[in-house]
Amino acid sequence: MRTSGFWLLPLFLLVSASAGAADLVGPESCKGCHPAAYTAWQLSKHARATDSLSETQKKDARCLSCHAPDQAQGVTNVSCETCHGGGQYYAPSYVMKDPELSRLVGLVDPSEKLCRTCHDASSPSLRPFNFVESLKAIDHWSAERAKKNARAEAPPPPEPAKKK
Template sequence: MRARGSWLLSFALALALSLSGAAVAADFLGPESCKGCHPAAYEAWMQSKHARAGDSLSETQQKDARCLSCHSPDQASQGVSHVTCETCHGGGQYYSPGYVMKDAELARLVGLVDPSEKACRNCHDASSPSLKPFNFVESLKAIDHWSPERTGKSARAENASPEPAKKK
């Protein structure tokens, strides 16, 4: 009964937000909260430059709001360093419960964001001091953690068992 009540509460919140047009900022839970249900996506993120974005800054740059706005955009408001899952997908406070994530429409209604090229270009633009020209399609491949090709490879690798040694 508890899950049903939680679902109804989430649904009521989503309905109220969608009818009012209000945007409510959700709290961040941190990338570790995503790892349990999305281990392949978490590992892809851990291998990415986003996971270490704040570390690429000098000591002086780590105090410069202009640098932090891209390298650690949620540090001041959420206490989260680097570019994390929630930097791109929105704060997980309302969409992270499993019963919400199983319903893609509900998850989006309560805050899950599907990142767009426009969102990426907030940081990956011509005014960035050290970035090469940004090719959205190619860059998306570098952070792929959702495509059937990527998830298929991950699932096969996780489920693969070593072949038994052949007898001579």
């Protein structure tokens, strides 16, 4: 059993009481460690969701609630943390390497329910939201996973030649 996260729990509860609004680090902070995911996201409509809004609409909270819900905290569009949760506590490398600890301090596994908070009947799509199809359209994990698997399956470095 992995228990590495538990010593942090009291600290997290203490900190999280005062965190809330300030726990976003922005997509540029994820980019360094997840370049493939970042590039795929940047090509998606989520990364440009405010481009669909006029200058007036960009200040309209009714539109921002789906097109840029974190704008008041300085992160615009539908960003990494809109779906994965604020990264302040899980983004450090030693936390990210521990899947349990990451989730304990805020990493979210985005669900269909989350998509539907924005992709609902009031959004202007002509077709009803299809989770499976839509998920394929925002794929930014296949490349990440291929890279991770390649790392895991790489042959060990050759033994140094033994001196006689």
